[in-house]
Amino acid sequence: xxxxxxxxxxxxSALALHLLVAPFLATTASALRRxxxxxxxxxxxAVFAALDGDQVVGWTSTGLIDGSDPLDxxxxxxxxxxxxxRGAGTALLELAHENLKAGGAVTSRVFADPESSGWASQxxxxxxxxxxxxxxxxxxxxxxxxxxxxxxxxxxxEVDPHRVWExxxxxxxxxxxxxxxxxxxxxxxxxxxxxxxxxxxxxxTALLDADGRVIAFTLGNGDHEKIWSQMTATLxxxxxxxxxxxxxxxxxxxxxEAGVTGMYTANYDGNGPMIAVNEWLGYTRTATHAVLxxxx
Numbered sequence: 001x002x003x004x005x006x007x008x009x010x011x012x013s014a015l016a017l018h019l020l021v022a023p024f025l026a027t028t029a030s031a032l033r034r035x036x037x038x039x040x041x042x043x044x045x046a047v048f049a050a051l052d053g054d055q056v057v058g059w060t061s062t063g064l065i066d067g068s069d070p071l072d073x074x075x076x077x078x079x080x081x082x083x084x085x086r087g088a089g090t091a092l093l094e095l096a097h098e099n100l101k102a103g104g105a106v107t108s109r110v111f112a113d114p115e116s117s118g119w120a121s122q123x124x125x126x127x128x129x130x131x132x133x134x135x136x137x138x139x140x141x142x143x144x145x146x147x148x149x150x151x152x153x154x155x156x157x158e159v160d161p162h163r164v165w166e167x168x169x170x171x172x173x174x175x176x177x178x179x180x181x182x183x184x185x186x187x188x189x190x191x192x193x194x195x196x197x198x199x200x201x202x203x204x205t206a207l208l209d210a211d212g213r214v215i216a217f218t219l220g221n222g223d224h225e226k227i228w229s230q231m232t233a234t235l236x237x238x239x240x241x242x243x244x245x246x247x248x249x250x251x252x253x254x255x256x257e258a259g260v261t262g263m264y265t266a267n268y269d270g271n272g273p274m275i276a277v278n279e280w281l282g283y284t285r286t287a288t289h290a291v292l293x294x295x296x
Contacts, residue, residue, distance in 0.1 A: 003091050006049040006056070008036045013056040014049065021078040024133035024287045026226040026264035034197055044073065044103020048095050050088040055080075058088035060096045064103050066192060067172065067184035073105030073296065077112070093123065101296045108296050111266075111289040125292040130269045134283035138263050141252035141281060145242060150210050153250050157201035159214065161194045162186065164206065167214040168193070171233030193219070200227055203258055205251040207243055216243040218251045224258050229265040232274065245277045252281060 006014060011033045018027040039047060050058030057080040065072040075096045079089045100108055112120060117127055147153060156164060165186050172184065193199065198221040206217040216234040220227040229251070234244045255263060265283065267275050268291070 001057075001086070001088060001091075002051045003048060003058075003088075003095065004051070005039065005041050006036055006047055006059075008033065010049060010051070010056050011036055013054065014059060017056050017059060017078065017080055021080065024135060024264060024266075025076075026135075026222055026228045026262060028223055028225050030223045030225070031198065038197070041099075042103075044100060044105060046096075046099045048092055050079070050083075050092055052083060057083040058092050060092040062096045062099050062103075064100070064105055065109075066188055069183075070106045071104050072107050072109055073100035073103065074109040075100065077110060089119075093120075097123070097296060105296055107293055109291065109293050112292055114288070114290040117290050117292060120292050120294070124294040126294070127290045128293055129291045131266050131289050131291055132269070132275075132285050133264070133266045133287040133289070134278055134285045135262055135264045136252075136281065136283045138252045138256035138260050141249055141256065144249050144253060145246050147207070147246065148241070148243075151207055151215065153247070154206050154208060155202050155254065156204040156206055156217065156219065159206050159208065160212065161190060163208075163212060163214045164194070164217060165189050167206075167217055167233065167235060168219075168231070170235060171231070174236060196221070198222070200224070203227060203251060203254050203260065205247045205254065207247050216247045218244075218247045220251065220255075220263075224260055226262040226264065227255055227260055229263060232277075239273075244274065245280060248277060248281055 015027060015029050015032050018025060044064040045062060047061045049056050060075055060077045062073060062075045065074060077092055097108060111131055200220050200222055204219045207215045209215055215238050218229060218232040220229050222228050232244050232248055252263060265278060
């Protein structure tokens with residue numbers, strides 16, 4: 001078995017692995033090729049693959065949670081069912097830990113099948129909560145709720161990015177979850193979010209007031225085949241008015257018009273308001289993971 005950074009020629013085999021083990025992550029061929037074409041393994045952010053001949057049988061990716069204090073790291077790890085118990089997972093996990101520590105992370109966070117919690121406990125991982133994955137076809141979205149007077153909907157690519165950053169800073173401080181985001185500079189956010197080729201800003205949506213302030217927004221990444229709805233937020237003083245539901249519904253309508261066939265998302269246990277929004281929209285739960293955290 002070979003452990004190495006993946007190459008563009010591994011894309012087809014890597015996609016087959018993702019679709020088999022984690023279809024709820026909405027991985028597509030175009031997104032995977034784009035990732036491998038621009039891959040630069042750096043401390044804290046890297047991708048590694050385990051190969052048996054030409055077949056990709058294991059995969060891990062790492063990243064730092066920008067703005068967290070102390071600095072948190074996160075990773076994904078999947079192994080082909082027929083190749084588990086042969087050391088691929090261990091080799092990939094330890095390589096991921098080394099990369100996160102080199103990037104300055106003091107903890108590692110991973111979403112994993114609850115059945116793997118015992119195996120992960122060897123490295124000090126402990127479950128903190130559960131996260132639930134859900135998906136739907138954008139074409140099945142309900143009718144768009146009314147837009148409040150004095151407000152307007154807009155695709156994010158037509159909104160001043162500084163306005164979106166201002167709303168996202170507030171949202172990150174108040175969102176549910178274990179990672180606490182202390183702050184994030186506009187320059188860092190612009191590079192990692194707004195300018196990321198993974199983002200589908202034309203199919204993401206914001207609700208603006210008469211002064212152009214972003215009141216609510218939903219942000220997705222992926223392509224025009226599948227989209228991962230990674231962040232939806234409403235400013236605290238406007239919560240409870242159905243505005244998160246409005247922007248998510250508008251984004252679904254835009255996605256359907258663009259030919260997107262699948263919309264995917266995830267919510268933590270306890271995030272009742274957003275779970276209720278997703279159920280109203282038509283999302284169906286497809287999988288549940290344990291959120292595991294370990295010191296590095």
